[in-house]
Amino acid sequence: MPELSSLKIAHQTGSYEIRVGQDLLDSVAELLTNIGAAGPVGIISNATVNDIYGGKLREGLNGAGFVTRTILIPEGEEYKTLASAEQVMSALIAQGMERSGTIITLGGGVVTDLGGFVASILYRGVKLVHVPTTLLSMVDAAVGGKTGVNHSSGKNLIGSFYQPDLVIMDVKTLETLQIRDRVSGYAEMFKMGVIRDTNYLNFLVDNMDELLQGTSLELLVKAISRSCALKAQVVESDEKEADLRRILNFGHTLGHAIESTLGYGKMRHGEAVILGMYGAGWLSNQIGDLAQEDWEKLSAMLRKIPMEISLESLNPEAIEEATRLDKKVANSQLNFVLLHGLGDAYMQTGIPTLMIKLAIDAIRTAWEGRE
Numbered sequence: 001m002p003e004l005s006s007l008k009i010a011h012q013t014g015s016y017e018i019r020v021g022q023d024l025l026d027s028v029a030e031l032l033t034n035i036g037a038a039g040p041v042g043i044i045s046n047a048t049v050n051d052i053y054g055g056k057l058r059e060g061l062n063g064a065g066f067v068t069r070t071i072l073i074p075e076g077e078e079y080k081t082l083a084s085a086e087q088v089m090s091a092l093i094a095q096g097m098e099r100s101g102t103i104i105t106l107g108g109g110v111v112t113d114l115g116g117f118v119a120s121i122l123y124r125g126v127k128l129v130h131v132p133t134t135l136l137s138m139v140d141a142a143v144g145g146k147t148g149v150n151h152s153s154g155k156n157l158i159g160s161f162y163q164p165d166l167v168i169m170d171v172k173t174l175e176t177l178q179i180r181d182r183v184s185g186y187a188e189m190f191k192m193g194v195i196r197d198t199n200y201l202n203f204l205v206d207n208m209d210e211l212l213q214g215t216s217l218e219l220l221v222k223a224i225s226r227s228c229a230l231k232a233q234v235v236e237s238d239e240k241e242a243d244l245r246r247i248l249n250f251g252h253t254l255g256h257a258i259e260s261t262l263g264y265g266k267m268r269h270g271e272a273v274i275l276g277m278y279g280a281g282w283l284s285n286q287i288g289d290l291a292q293e294d295w296e297k298l299s300a301m302l303r304k305i306p307m308e309i310s311l312e313s314l315n316p317e318a319i320e321e322a323t324r325l326d327k328k329v330a331n332s333q334l335n336f337v338l339l340h341g342l343g344d345a346y347m348q349t350g351i352p353t354l355m356i357k358l359a360i361d362a363i364r365t366a367w368e369g370r371e
């Protein structure tokens, strides 16, 4: 029998279910009916994902009597913008989307972030169902209610907290994913292990090859479900990121700065987060209290994750400058998620910006010395 897991996430005004399993694309119409979704269904996707999975999704929905409209956004992080969101809304309005309708996002984190944002503001909010199709969007972007678009000054600077009504994760869709996108999603699961659960971290490290190759769907269901459950614990206790939720940004202060200085599209989000986790671990060891033994373990695990990237164009000065624009800067002080130990993360304020440059040097040295 195919592995299936179901998880309920509570939030300030209700709760929603996350379904993880195989062949769930066939059940979307039934699951929509179960949550009382009606009206026109606006499917937001991109051409790559729509070509592979859009037909199957529409077939089930139309067969069950749902009227569907499909709006495609161009491929790539550089199109996760306010301008794209406006174009999507114009198309939805022109095609008869109603206040009582439902938006389904079908795609990776770019689609779930932008589609979720559209759902949160169109007609002041419509029903939202995420159908994430990348590993990263399953374990992170589609869970927890953060939606948004990028601004020329930085990533995700415009957005909203808007909880979905349902999240459907069909692990079979991961079969068509490129290896770099598998690595990218693995990075976010790895992050959950580092900040919350060392047993899970060891499980991920022990099964890294199989998870990256996607040879066992059962293993993927297990890994994804645990990562979502760990994220849910954090988000349920701090939905709007006033306190604990900030630890989910482990590796992201440097990661976002690396992504934005290199130019969107040069590096996958999770690849940048792997480098950012290395930098944050290094800082934790240098100025925090991460023991040498834990740091050596973490740095070895991170450097073993397969990544074919060149760090030649990383510019420490530009990255330092970019960290100042990060949402985690408060009162001109750089806030950074550091580690007391593996499985134990905390937010440290007042990190001197000089340390950012040194952390980037440490990352470059470590990656140049990889076997």
Ligand code: NAD
Pocket: 046, 048, 049, 052, 075, 076, 077, 080, 107, 108, 109, 110, 111, 113, 133, 134, 135, 136, 137, 140, 141, 142, 143, 144, 145, 146, 147, 148, 155, 156, 173, 174, 175, 176, 177, 178, 181, 184, 268, 269, 270
């Ligand atoms: P992505 O959405 O760009 O998808 C990566 C690539 O995979 C794209 O080319 C896409 O077309 C393709 N693709 C998607 N599904 C596929 C499939 N099943 N088979 C083949 N190809 C497929 O990237 P991503 O890594 O999924 O998401 C990154 C985005 O997520 C970033 O914008 C990041 O900021 C955001 N994010 C948001 C949150 C949040 O909490 N909201 C958390 C983490 C990341």
Ligand code: GLY
Pocket: 140, 143, 144, 146, 241, 245, 248, 249
């Ligand atoms: N991806 C970080 C968060 O959801 O808070």
